Amino acid sequence: MGRASPLLLVLLALGFFFAAYNLLTLVIQYKDSSTGLGSGISDSVIGMPANFRKSGKSNLKFHVALTATNAPYSQWQCRIMYYWYKKMKSMPGSDMGKFTRVLHSGKGDHLMDEIPTFVVDPLPEGLDQGYIVLNRPWAFVQWLEKATIEEEYILMAEPDHIFANPLPNLAHGDNPAGFPFFYIKPTEHEKIVRKFYPEEKGPVTDVDPIGNSPVIIKKTLLEEIAPTWVNVSLRMKDDPETDKAFGWVLEMYAYAVASALHGVRHILRKDFMLQPPWDLEVGKRFIIHYTYGCDYNMKGELTYGKIGEWRFDKRSHLSGPPPKNLTLPPPGVPESVVRLVKMVNEATANIPGWDSLNSG
Numbered sequence: 001m002g003r004a005s006p007l008l009l010v011l012l013a014l015g016f017f018f019a020a021y022n023l024l025t026l027v028i029q030y031k032d033s034s035t036g037l038g039s040g041i042s043d044s045v046i047g048m049p050a051n052f053r054k055s056g057k058s059n060l061k062f063h064v065a066l067t068a069t070n071a072p073y074s075q076w077q078c079r080i081m082y083y084w085y086k087k088m089k090s091m092p093g094s095d096m097g098k099f100t101r102v103l104h105s106g107k108g109d110h111l112m113d114e115i116p117t118f119v120v121d122p123l124p125e126g127l128d129q130g131y132i133v134l135n136r137p138w139a140f141v142q143w144l145e146k147a148t149i150e151e152e153y154i155l156m157a158e159p160d161h162i163f164a165n166p167l168p169n170l171a172h173g174d175n176p177a178g179f180p181f182f183y184i185k186p187t188e189h190e191k192i193v194r195k196f197y198p199e200e201k202g203p204v205t206d207v208d209p210i211g212n213s214p215v216i217i218k219k220t221l222l223e224e225i226a227p228t229w230v231n232v233s234l235r236m237k238d239d240p241e242t243d244k245a246f247g248w249v250l251e252m253y254a255y256a257v258a259s260a261l262h263g264v265r266h267i268l269r270k271d272f273m274l275q276p277p278w279d280l281e282v283g284k285r286f287i288i289h290y291t292y293g294c295d296y297n298m299k300g301e302l303t304y305g306k307i308g309e310w311r312f313d314k315r316s317h318l319s320g321p322p323p324k325n326l327t328l329p330p331p332g333v334p335e336s337v338v339r340l341v342k343m344v345n346e347a348t349a350n351i352p353g354w355d356s357l358n359s360g
Contacts, residue, residue: 045269061097062153062169062216066161067139068101069132070109076321077159077314079354082115083347084163094166097151104139118147129237133251136212137229144223154222156213160314161273162288162343169216170269176217176259178210178266179273184252185209192242196232196257207260211252214272214287221264229258277302280334288340290314300332312341324348324355 064085068074078101089096101117103109108119120142128134140156153171170177186193186207193204212229233254236242246253259266273287277294293315295308302308310329316322326345329337348354 045267060153060169061095061151062155062171063097063149063151063219064099064155064157065102065140065143066100066157066159066213067136068103068159069135070103070105070107072320073314073318074159075109075111076317078111078115079321079351080344080347081157081159081161081163083351084343088163088166091166093168095169096155096167100143100147102139102143104135118143120146127234131237131248131250133248134233134237136251137226137233137254140222141226141230144219144226149219152219153216154219156215156217156222157287158213158289160290161214162290162340163286164274164282164288164339164343165284165286167286170267170272171216171218172267174218174221174264176215176221176264176266177269177272178208178215180209180268180270181211181249181252182209183249184211184256186253186256189245189253192245193253193257195239195242196235196254197260201261206265207256208266208268210256210259210266210268211249212255215255215266217264221262225255225258225262225264228261229255232258232261274336276336276340277304277334279336282336282339288336288343290340294329294333294337294340296329296333296337298330300330312337312344321354322348 066078066081068078082099082101085096085099088094089099099116101111101115103117103119104122106119106121108117111117120139122128122135123138153169155167186204186209190204193207197204197207217225233251236246236250236254243250271283271285273289274282274285275289275292277292277296279285282288290312291314293304293311293313295303295306295311295313297303297309310327310333312326312329322344324345325348326341328341
């Protein structure tokens with residue numbers, strides 16, 4: 001794969017600048033409302049559907065699926081994610097089945113032999129209006145229609161996920177499991193949500209505070225929800241008020257609304273995932289989501305919003321993979337961040353041809 005053009009890198013950098021600004025706004029809310037999610041609380045389940053049936057617990061395997069592009073930024077994250085999937089898959093307590101990278105670039109890339117991959121088409125040109133995440137629901141629709149999937153359940157995951165502990169099937173029968181995001185607040189956006197979830201369908205509280213990932217869901221349910229998810233995503237993007245209000249999390253709201261339209265409620269598991277640097281310890285949580293930058297001074301103090309003397313931020317590596325053997329954080333940095341960097345280092349040390357990612 002050739003090097004990206006300077007113009008493309010500039011455009012990518014601008015895009016990530018605005019994304020980072022939005023992230024910072026949300027992070028301030030996170031610190032005020034949710035710092036240390038889960039600390040001091042033994043029960044990891046914070047939401048349970050009214051129609052939940054205890055007898056519906058399932059120990060069936062789930063297929064791990066993530067959507068991705070053929071950009072170097074996506075590729076190196078997928079490689080690390082797949083490395084840790086392979087390590088955790090056969091460990092006690094894991095219900096992981098097979099793995100698929102659903103590649104929505106319309107053509108294969110040089111990772112096809114390394115990572116199990118299913119190629120699907122992107123949305124028609126211009127339909128995503130520059131919001132590439134809109135390709136995610138469309139990718140799942142195509143994959144579900146065309147691929148042979150042996151497992152009864154599916155985990156929808158993302159490239160910047162790392163399995164920190166063996167993941168069991170958290171779904172219970174027809175009740176999928178999802179992660180409650182502090183910034184998905186359907187009740188605070190009732191006027192907008194009602195454009196897509198009319199009153200006759202039920203109260204806005206029926207729309208779960210989730211995105212599509214991570215979610216473990218029955219394949220048959222996802223086959224029903226996915227086309228609606230595509231439709232709602234495109235309608236939301238075409239509505240200026242909704243697009244402005246939801247911004248980069250629009251597709252997450254679309255999945256939550258689409259699920260509610262089909263009468264599907266999720267078990268909300270706060271132990272499903274942690275997000276450094278705000279979640280301080282890994283503990284028994286299952287997935288590390290490294291979407292936020294981690295910036296610290298050499299005293300181990302967080303300097304979020306300001307580039308730290310020590311930092312790890314995936315956006316520092318838009319055009320290619322991070323180097324091997326990243327410097328560990330200084331003393332005083334939370335265990336979650338130290339664990340993240342150590343896991344990245346282990347993966348990059350053991351993945352063949354790590355430094356030659358862009359040479360294929």
